[in-house]
């Protein structure tokens with residue numbers, strides 16, 4: 001009987017695939033209600049997939065640290081920022097308003113990942129001897145310090161050894177053109193100059209089904225990101241489902257035992273923290289990189305909070321759960337409220353929403369709920385946080401292990417739930 | 432049990448010089464104003480089952496903590512196989528063959544019994560990141576995992592935990608947790624094992640089996656230091672016996688010397 005990891009993987013692939021399909025269908029329906037054309041629908045789904053992939057990546061990285069090793073990193077946003085900004089500075093135009101080093105994108109990405117990972121390593125060291133709570137304090141402190149630094153005028157431009165560079169402070173910083181465009185355009189910075197042969201064919205095909213070229217480009221990027229999610233999964237799956245992962249789990253459960261059983265737990269924690277932070281940096285780069293621009297406001301502590309909610313929803317400790325959590329969070333909880341608003345506004349043909357809560361409440365006295373509903377909907381992004389709080393409370397009370405956390409994902413490179421000898425015997429009896 | 436890490440030597444014959452792998456010299460540990468361990472010295476002979484007894488709070492578990500590096504002694508020196516291990520980290524001490532079980536069991540609750548047991552073995556190549564990440568090297572890791580799995584099943588058989596292999600350790604009963612503690616350290620191929628009340632709460636049949644196992648292992652050269660409150664077990668199977676009282680060694684001797692000593696009777700055994 002070959003009923004082990006492969007089976008699990010197959011069923012997991014099915015879970016992930018059906019989540020993607022289900023979410024897509026849902027948004028196709030939403031787009032239909034909104035009366036979007038085909039191009040609009042395709043574009044909507046692209047946005048959902050893109051954000052889902054970004055979340056899935058970061059959640060997977062956090063799962064390695066928190067789900068496996070119990071390392072309470074609440075500075076996720078800070079490590080993402082470190083990666084993005086390093087990349088921006090490395091690739092920036094030396095003659096730009098905010099000068100950079102002018103190096104190629106791959107070097108920028110590698111540099112960003114390394115810096116995020118190195119910062120993770122440095123931060124983990126002083127807290128190794130302390131309880132998990134201290135790591136939390138140090139990481140949130142770090143994330144805020146680095147965000148303030150990125151925001152500070154002092155670092156708008158600065159020079160190291162005579163080389164000019166900068167963060168752009170509150171205005172933010174440019175990121176290099178998304179290289180995906182090179183696939184389609186001869187000059188990505190000036191789209192009018194013409195398309196590549198590949199671009200002509202692909203755009204030509206999609207024109208027939210009324211999909212605009214810009215949507216094709218962004219879909220291409222989303223597909224690349226989905227592949228990267230697969231890569232993240234593979235890396236973390238291999239780390240987690242191994243003797244190394246066993247030690248991580250043991251550290252989470254009881255570090256003293258892991259130590260008493262001969263494992264140098266400090267080294268494991270440092271490694272895992274560095275890898276996790278590096279992956280967070282990479283996810284940040286791939287996320288912000290698509291916008292061509294980033295600023296410090298993107299990396300507020302609430303971002304870390306979102307990642308944690310996504311992980312809790314999916315099931316801390318489960319890699320498949322991490323992906324599901326990321327997708328569900330990004331599509332339903334993060335983007336969902338906006339679409340609910342749009343659908344309701346569209347279906348009930350609400351007029352413009354009132355500008356203040358007063359204007360919204362007064363009509364209630366004359367039994368006109370419309371303005372109040374419209375006002376609430378217009379402010380749905382603020383309500384999102386309330387909504388998230390409720391979801392979190394519900395999950396913690398009713399399903400603390402998350403969607404997939406109930407499963408035994410055994411930390412081993414082989415299936416250790418079976419008994420090898422017994423299998424052979426059973427086999428022989430059949431012969 | 433399959434291959435053992437202990438030197439498979441018979442207990443020192445009459446003419447061979449006695450060996451003492453563990454030597455504890457004047458170790459002390461204070462917790463605030465309380466002297467939990469106060470100038471304790473003793474040696475444990477290779478292949479022996481040495482008993483460590485004494486009233487509650489005598490300092491037995493603290494002595495174990497000091498020996499295995501869980502806490503560092505304020506004073507004194509601990510030597511294992513001639514090497515000074517004072518102040519070494521628990522993992523370093525465990526990896527040179529000196530392991531211990533915990534009185535208050537420390538099972539890894541959200542891991543299965545099998546995961547608990549598979550965690551323990553030393554030198555697992557799959558604990559190296561490059562070996563688990565690179566496809567080429569993963570073959571070797573899997574092969575070693577298969578070997579360890581086989582050994583783990585044998586160990587679970589020995590401790591009657593085989594039927595619970597896929598159960599979460601947090602769901603085990605008190606006695607089963609004690610067994611898991613022992614099974615886990617046995618997977619480390621140790622040469623010396625400190626057992627802190629390994630049989631408390633274990634049923635009589637299994638208790639006998641554990642004693643038989645310990646005796647068999649000690650004949651094969653494993654060395655045991657055993658903390659136990661069950662005087663039947665101690666008097667019948669441990670020799671020598673060290674008695675601790677108020678953080679100090681009160682007496683060391685053979686079971687008959689201990690059981691007839693008046694100070695020991697007063698302090699611990701109770702006049703009967």
Ligand SMILES: Nc1ncnc2c1ncn2[C@@H]1O[C@H](COP(=O)(O)OP(=O)(O)OP(=O)(O)O)[C@@H](O)[C@H]1O
Nearest residue numbers: 462465467485486487488489490491492493494534
């Ligand atoms: N971490 C600690 N902090 C403060 N006091 C401690 C600590 N550990 C142990 N003690 C104290 O040290 C003394 C010795 O405790 P220890 O656990 O070594 O006793 P024991 O001989 O193992 O007892 P028992 O037979 O009940 O297990 C006790 O008085 C205990 O309260």
Ligand SMILES: [Mg+2]
Nearest residue numbers: 491492493534
């Ligand atoms: Mg004790």
